[in-house]
Amino acid sequence: xxxxxxxxxxxxxxxxxxxxxxxxxxxxxxxxxxxxxxxxxxxxxxxxxxxxxxxxxxxxxxxxxxxxxxxxxxxxxxxxxxxxxxxxxxxxxxxxxxxxxxxxxxxxxxxxxxxxxxxxxxxxxxxxxxxxxxxxxxxxxxxxxxxxxxxxxxxxxxxxxxxxxxxxxxxxxxxxxxxxxxxxxxxxxxxxxxxxxxxxxxxxxxxxxxxxxxxxxxxxxxxxxxxxxxxxxxxxxxxxxxxxxxxxxxxxx
Numbered sequence: 180x181x182x183x184x185x186x187x188x189x190x191x192x193x194x195x196x197x198x199x200x201x202x203x204x205x206x207x208x209x210x211x212x213x214x215x216x217x218x219x220x221x222x223x224x225x226x227x228x229x230x231x232x233x234x235x236x237x238x239x240x241x242x243x244x245x246x247x248x249x250x251x252x253x254x255x256x257x258x259x260x261x262x263x264x265x266x267x268x269x270x271x272x273x274x275x276x277x278x279x280x281x282x283x284x285x286x287x288x289x290x291x292x293x294x295x296x297x298x299x300x301x302x303x304x305x306x307x308x309x310x311x312x313x314x315x316x317x318x319x320x321x322x323x324x325x326x327x328x329x330x331x332x333x334x335x336x337x338x339x340x341x342x343x344x345x346x347x348x349x350x351x352x353x354x355x356x357x358x359x360x361x362x363x364x365x366x367x368x369x370x371x372x373x374x375x376x377x378x379x380x381x382x383x384x385x386x387x388x389x390x391x392x393x394x395x396x397x398x399x400x401x402x403x404x405x406x407x408x409x410x411x412x413x414x415x416x417x418x419x420x421x422x423x424x425x426x427x428x429x430x431x432x
Contacts, residue, residue, distance in 0.1 A: 180373070183404035184380055187286075191397060191400070200393055203393075203395045203396065207267075210270050214266065267385050267391045267392075268316040268345060268382070268394075269312075269317045270313070271394035272344075272348055273313040275309055275349065275352065275398060279300070279305060279399045282396055283352070285400075297357045298356055300356065304355075308348065308352065309348070338386070342381070342382040343378055345381040346381060347374065351367060352399060353403045366406075366409065370409050373409065377405055
């Protein structure tokens with residue numbers, strides 16, 4: 180696992196990866212700016228109408244209302260900054276869905292030239308997988324946020340849940356290049372403990388400000404190497420509902 184992470188990190192400085200990095204960083208920043216703009220407008224609306232309500236309904240003086248709005252503005256600013264940090268797992272998961280195949284293709288061509296290249300996932304499926312993980316990561320942030328005041332309990336919840344989600348997401352994107360969705364999920368379930376610990380490395384990477392903009396590159400490259408090691412040439416039996424025939428992976432990866 181450590182060797183796979185080192186290989187992923189070492190390739191991130193290559194020219195093809197730098198080209199993908201520029202595109203993924205640009206898209207991530209665009210999404211974050213759009214989210215920040217939307218939250219800024221929301222906070223502005225709440226401040227405007229909340230101030231009028233405080234002054235009219237509670238009879239507070241204009242000076243008190245102004246002071247409260249200043250406090251709210253400061254808290255909102257801190258919230259936007261913290262939100263940008265905690266939203267990174269969701270943002271990078273969504274961004275990865277657009278560039279995963281470009282990254283995986285470069286890794287496979289460089290490190291596994293004698294093996295067949297994986298087939299690119301349909302863009303609709305890739306985006307669907309990324310969007311689903313992004314929404315789950317956002318849900319984790321909302322659940323963990325109230326616990327941030329209790330001795331870091333929220334941070335632990337956030338970290339370990341993201342380790343599970345990011346490990347699953349990036350592995351499936353790598354595995355689905357060589358297996359059907361059902362086969363890829365069976366392989367992920369078989370190695371779920373290993374992938375959880377691998378997800379902790381991705382969760383640690385995504386927690387580093389600025390550096391985390393490169394998470395799609397690191398996560399995808401890391402899981403391509405890990406998939407090669409875990410899948411090997413073995414066959415995987417997939418249990419389907421009775422109405423469907425059992426499926427097994429094709430030989431070789």
